[in-house]
Amino acid sequence: MRLLKDKIKTDGIVLNENVLKVDSFINHQMDPKLMKEIGKEFARLFKEEEITKVLTIESSGIAPAIMTGLEFDVPVIFARKRKSLTLTSDVYTAKVYSFTKQETNEITVSHKYIEEGDNVLIVDDFLANGQAAIGLAKMVEQAGANVSGIGILIEKSFQPGAEEIRKQGYRLESLARVKSLAGGKVQFVETKETVYQ
Amino acid sequence: MRLLKDKIKTDGIVLNENVLKVDSFINHQMDPKLMKEIGKEFARLFKEEEITKVLTIESSGIAPAIMTGLEFDVPVIFARKRKSLTLTSDVYTAKVYSFTKQETNEITVSHKYIEEGDNVLIVDDFLANGQAAIGLAKMVEQAGANVSGIGILIEKSFQPGAEEIRKQGYRLESLARVKSLAGGKVQFVETKETVYQ
Numbered sequence: 001m002r003l004l005k006d007k008i009k010t011d012g013i014v015l016n017e018n019v020l021k022v023d024s025f026i027n028h029q030m031d032p033k034l035m036k037e038i039g040k041e042f043a044r045l046f047k048e049e050e051i052t053k054v055l056t057i058e059s060s061g062i063a064p065a066i067m068t069g070l071e072f073d074v075p076v077i078f079a080r081k082r083k084s085l086t087l088t089s090d091v092y093t094a095k096v097y098s099f100t101k102q103e104t105n106e107i108t109v110s111h112k113y114i115e116e117g118d119n120v121l122i123v124d125d126f127l128a129n130g131q132a133a134i135g136l137a138k139m140v141e142q143a144g145a146n147v148s149g150i151g152i153l154i155e156k157s158f159q160p161g162a163e164e165i166r167k168q169g170y171r172l173e174s175l176a177r178v179k180s181l182a183g184g185k186v187q188f189v190e191t192k193e194t195v196y197q
Numbered sequence: 198m199r200l201l202k203d204k205i206k207t208d209g210i211v212l213n214e215n216v217l218k219v220d221s222f223i224n225h226q227m228d229p230k231l232m233k234e235i236g237k238e239f240a241r242l243f244k245e246e247e248i249t250k251v252l253t254i255e256s257s258g259i260a261p262a263i264m265t266g267l268e269f270d271v272p273v274i275f276a277r278k279r280k281s282l283t284l285t286s287d288v289y290t291a292k293v294y295s296f297t298k299q300e301t302n303e304i305t306v307s308h309k310y311i312e313e314g315d316n317v318l319i320v321d322d323f324l325a326n327g328q329a330a331i332g333l334a335k336m337v338e339q340a341g342a343n344v345s346g347i348g349i350l351i352e353k354s355f356q357p358g359a360e361e362i363r364k365q366g367y368r369l370e371s372l373a374r375v376k377s378l379a380g381g382k383v384q385f386v387e388t389k390e391t392v393y394q
Binding site for chain 2: 023024025028029030031032033035036058059062063066067069070073074075076077078080109110112113
């Protein structure tokens, strides 16, 4: 997605060869118009999938997910994160290890909001090791629902998440695919606008 | 706001005389069209204020805030919550005690995103004891910016937050004002649609 890539080039900050900081327009300060365009783009990419729910995870996934849900006119659910502790009976759970924070969170979604037969689009801001996206997908499957696709704003293609997700058979669409952050410079995977499955 | 009050009546669940559960349309599953209408309503209510930033707090404030920011065409910032621990030098902080969770969180906003002269609209889902809203307001003032108003989806008018906020001189607009949850029934404050200051 051209608009997102341009924004990453102008406003993204490369902290080191693994970390791209986008807190001026995605995950602390957010650009509402960009989020709206991202929602439209996911709606275009997944328009054949008869999406019935959008699922994301707090907090940075919420803005793009709500805009996507608005385009599809379907409810949006955000999974809650918490340190792994109590198990509650009426929630789906998945354990998600964060490499950045070096801690395991348990993510949860209430049974009430994902039902058998739902076609769920998973949306998140970053894809690195794929732990969050795969955890969300597993919860959808626990519910007997269908993972119609995974929509990511920024894929770090040099980390293993994207490959792992595709290997597991999920449809993945990333709006910006970062090949490398070496030398303080963002390099994107060359594509004719993320058309792969 | 009629639409929100109707939704509370049909889909809100009164757990006890203090707790109204709205996780089917606000704080777990979200209704994107309702969020869009809420954004429009805040834009209407605060249209004279020359808003330059919208500020909220993760996670449930993000959806209504991003829709409000879209209407005003201004950036939206969400404050991060974390257990009180380290102080970082480049963030504004405020301590916020949660009566529900019985813990103190430190909320933070990067210095970069609120500047002197900004007219900031604070948006949040619930107002009960007012700790979050007042914490956000204090951070705005630390930055030398102006708190143009506080926009709340659901005010529990029988708890002290609303009165405290008005006493401190902030303009407060709550889209639904709940007078009582006694007897398992939601009763709203009678107003001609939240016109007070």
